[in-house]
Amino acid sequence: MIDTIVVGSGYGGSVVAARLAGTCEVLLLERGRDWPLPELPRSLGELMRSYLLRRRRPLGLWEFRFGRGTGTVFVSALGGASLVNYGITARPDPHIFDTWPVSWGEMQRYYDRALGVLSPSSAPVGEELLDKKFLDRIEPGRRVDLENTIDWKDCTYCGHCVPGCREGAKLNLTRTYLALAREKGLRVRTETEVVGIEPLPVEGYRLQVRSTANPGRVETLECRRLVLSAGTFGTMDLLHRMRAKLPLSSSFGQRVSMNGDALAFLYNTSHSISGEHGAPLTTSVRLRFRDHEEKLRSLLVMSGRIPRSMAYGSAFLLSCFSGLLGQTRGPVGVESRSRRLYRRIRDLWSVGAGGALSHSFMYKLDAQDSAAGVVRFTSSGRGVVDWPGYARDPILRTAVSRLNRWADRVGGTVVLLPGLHRAMKGFSVHTLGGCRMGSSPSEGVVDPECRVFRPDGGVYDGFYIVDSTVCPSSLGVPPSLTISAVAERAAEAMLG
Ligand SMILES: Cc1cc2nc3c(=O)[nH]c(=O)nc-3n(C[C@H](O)[C@H](O)[C@H](O)COP(=O)(O)OP(=O)(O)OC[C@H]3O[C@@H](n4cnc5c(N)ncnc54)[C@H](O)[C@@H]3O)c2cc1C
Incomplete structure (x- = not known):
C-alpha cells in the first residue's frame, strides 16, 4: 500500500506533492502528458489540433464545457493549467475572506510560502x-x-504565454513545485487517469486507474492517504461517480464562481x-x-x-x-x-x-x-x-x-x-468552488484543512480535496496563488 497518492498535477496537487515528498512515499497520477515545449500550440490551427477529444485525441491539451449561461476551459497536462496560463499571481483583497472559514491574516504566511516557490516578478x-x-x-x-511567474530574461514578448510558452521563459509548475517534489523523491505517472475510488474496509482507499491513451488497460492501486487535486471538472466528475460509496455533504456542486x-x-x-x-x-x-x-x-x-x-x-x-x-x-x-x-x-x-x-x-x-x-x-x-x-x-x-x-x-x-x-x-x-471549504457539512464539502466531510459531520480518514474546487468564494484576482496558499496550509496540517 502506497502512503499517499495525489491525483492531478495543477497548483493544488503540485504543492501538496512537494511538501509531502521526502516525508513519506508519494505517487502523483496525472491524466495528461508531459508536454515538450516545442510541441505546445502556437497558431490557431495547432490550437485546434491540440483540443482533447476523449476517443480520438485523449492526450489533447485543453477542453471546453458549456453549461446554461457559462463556458469553461480547462487543461490536461503535467503541471495542469500552469502550462497555458499567464502566470499572474495576486493576493485577493482582505474582505474576500469574510465568507471563508480561515481569516485573511491567517492566510498571509501561506501566501508568502507559495510566493517563495512560484517566484513571480514584474516585467x-x-x-x-x-x-x-x-x-x-x-x-x-x-x-x-x-x-507573473515568468523568467523575463528569456521572454521574447511574443504573448504566447497562452496557450503555452515555447521559449522556456514561463516558470510553470514543472519548474517550480514539481521540480522541488521530484528532488525530494516524488514518483510521477503521467498519462494515467483515475476512473474510480472506493474506501477500503479498515484503512485507506482503492483507486481504479487506466492508461489515458489505452483506456482498456485498467489496474488498481491502494493508498493510506488520498489527495484529490484534479481541478474543477476532474475532481467533480470523480466525486460524482463515487458518491454512492463515499457520500458527500449537500454543498457538493453548489456556489460555483x-x-x-x-x-x-x-x-x-x-x-x-x-x-x-x-x-x-x-x-x-x-x-x-x-x-x-x-x-x-x-x-x-x-x-x-x-x-x-x-x-x-x-x-x-x-x-x-x-x-x-x-x-x-x-x-x-x-x-x-x-x-x-x-x-x-x-x-x-x-x-x-x-x-x-x-x-x-x-x-x-x-x-x-x-x-x-x-x-x-x-x-x-x-x-x-x-x-x-x-x-x-x-x-x-x-x-x-x-x-x-x-x-x-x-x-x-x-x-x-x-x-x-x-x-x-x-x-x-478560472472556475472556482463546488467543493467549497466550510466549518461544517452544511457550509462546505471539506473542512478548513481540506479534509472531506462525511454527511454526519465527521471527516473521512486520510481523504482530502486540494484544488480550485475548494475555494469558498470568488477571489476577484487570478486564482493560482490562492490555490497554492490553500494547498500549503492543507499540506502543513497533513504533516501534523
Ligand atoms: C488560459 C488560462 C489562463 C489562465 N491564466 C491565469 C493566470 O494568469 N493566473 C492565475 O492565477 N490563474 C490563471 N488561470 C487559472 C489557473 O491556471 C487555474 O485556476 C489553476 O491551474 C487551477 O489549479 P488546480 O489545482 O485546480 O488544477 P488544474 O490546473 O486544473 O490541474 C488539474 C490537473 O488534474 C488532471 N486530472 C483531471 N482529472 C484527472 C484524473 N481523473 N486522473 C488524473 N489526473 C486528472 C488534469 O489533467 C490537470 O492536469 C488560467 C487558466 C487558463 C486555462
Missing part, C-alpha cells in the same frame, strides 16, 4: 508601455502592475495604447464598489494582449465586425470619423502603430462575482456549470458601465466578447 518593460500611460490617465492612482472572468475590447480609441503587441499581461487597475446590499466587491481590470501571431487575424476581424458586435461611443469632435475609419482600413492589410488595434484596450476582467453557479451532471456523468444569470451579475454590469464610461471619455467601440455564442456569454478560465 522589466517598464513605464514605456503605452497601456500604463492610458490607465494612469483614465483611472488615476489606481494602476497596479502585475507579477466564474471569478468574474470576462473579456471585452475598447476598440479604436483616440489614444495610442498597445504598441507592444504580444507582451504578456503586465498591468491592471484595481477597483472596488458597493453592491445593492452595500457589500464591498473587487474588480481587477487587466490590460490584455493579443499574441503576436494572432494580431493580424484579430485586427482584421475587429476591423470588419466591430461595428456589428459593438457600440461606438465617445466625445464628439475630438477626432474626425474619417481618421477612425482610416485606422480601421489600415488594419485590413497590416497591423502597426497607426492602426485601430494599436489604439485599442483589451479589457480582461477578474472580479468578485456572486458565486451562484450550480454543477449539473449530464447523462454521461460529466459536470457542467449552470448559471443562466451570470452575464447579469452585479459585478459584470458594473464592469460594463465602467467600460462605457471610459469610452465616453476617449471614444471607441465597446465590443463585449465572446458574445457570439449564447452559452459563452459568461466564459471563464
Whole structure:
C-alpha cells in the first residue's frame, strides 16, 4: 500500500506533492502528458489540433464545457493549467475572506510560502508601455502592475504565454513545485487517469486507474492517504461517480464562481495604447464598489494582449465586425470619423502603430462575482456549470458601465466578447468552488484543512480535496496563488 497518492498535477496537487515528498512515499497520477515545449500550440490551427477529444485525441491539451449561461476551459497536462496560463499571481483583497472559514491574516504566511516557490516578478518593460500611460490617465492612482511567474530574461514578448510558452521563459509548475517534489523523491505517472475510488474496509482507499491513451488497460492501486487535486471538472466528475460509496455533504456542486472572468475590447480609441503587441499581461487597475446590499466587491481590470501571431487575424476581424458586435461611443469632435475609419482600413492589410488595434484596450476582467453557479451532471456523468444569470451579475454590469464610461471619455467601440455564442456569454478560465471549504457539512464539502466531510459531520480518514474546487468564494484576482496558499496550509496540517 502506497502512503499517499495525489491525483492531478495543477497548483493544488503540485504543492501538496512537494511538501509531502521526502516525508513519506508519494505517487502523483496525472491524466495528461508531459508536454515538450516545442510541441505546445502556437497558431490557431495547432490550437485546434491540440483540443482533447476523449476517443480520438485523449492526450489533447485543453477542453471546453458549456453549461446554461457559462463556458469553461480547462487543461490536461503535467503541471495542469500552469502550462497555458499567464502566470499572474495576486493576493485577493482582505474582505474576500469574510465568507471563508480561515481569516485573511491567517492566510498571509501561506501566501508568502507559495510566493517563495512560484517566484513571480514584474516585467522589466517598464513605464514605456503605452497601456500604463492610458490607465494612469483614465483611472488615476489606481494602476497596479502585475507579477507573473515568468523568467523575463528569456521572454521574447511574443504573448504566447497562452496557450503555452515555447521559449522556456514561463516558470510553470514543472519548474517550480514539481521540480522541488521530484528532488525530494516524488514518483510521477503521467498519462494515467483515475476512473474510480472506493474506501477500503479498515484503512485507506482503492483507486481504479487506466492508461489515458489505452483506456482498456485498467489496474488498481491502494493508498493510506488520498489527495484529490484534479481541478474543477476532474475532481467533480470523480466525486460524482463515487458518491454512492463515499457520500458527500449537500454543498457538493453548489456556489460555483466564474471569478468574474470576462473579456471585452475598447476598440479604436483616440489614444495610442498597445504598441507592444504580444507582451504578456503586465498591468491592471484595481477597483472596488458597493453592491445593492452595500457589500464591498473587487474588480481587477487587466490590460490584455493579443499574441503576436494572432494580431493580424484579430485586427482584421475587429476591423470588419466591430461595428456589428459593438457600440461606438465617445466625445464628439475630438477626432474626425474619417481618421477612425482610416485606422480601421489600415488594419485590413497590416497591423502597426497607426492602426485601430494599436489604439485599442483589451479589457480582461477578474472580479468578485456572486458565486451562484450550480454543477449539473449530464447523462454521461460529466459536470457542467449552470448559471443562466451570470452575464447579469452585479459585478459584470458594473464592469460594463465602467467600460462605457471610459469610452465616453476617449471614444471607441465597446465590443463585449465572446458574445457570439449564447452559452459563452459568461466564459471563464478560472472556475472556482463546488467543493467549497466550510466549518461544517452544511457550509462546505471539506473542512478548513481540506479534509472531506462525511454527511454526519465527521471527516473521512486520510481523504482530502486540494484544488480550485475548494475555494469558498470568488477571489476577484487570478486564482493560482490562492490555490497554492490553500494547498500549503492543507499540506502543513497533513504533516501534523
Ligand atoms: C488560459 C488560462 C489562463 C489562465 N491564466 C491565469 C493566470 O494568469 N493566473 C492565475 O492565477 N490563474 C490563471 N488561470 C487559472 C489557473 O491556471 C487555474 O485556476 C489553476 O491551474 C487551477 O489549479 P488546480 O489545482 O485546480 O488544477 P488544474 O490546473 O486544473 O490541474 C488539474 C490537473 O488534474 C488532471 N486530472 C483531471 N482529472 C484527472 C484524473 N481523473 N486522473 C488524473 N489526473 C486528472 C488534469 O489533467 C490537470 O492536469 C488560467 C487558466 C487558463 C486555462
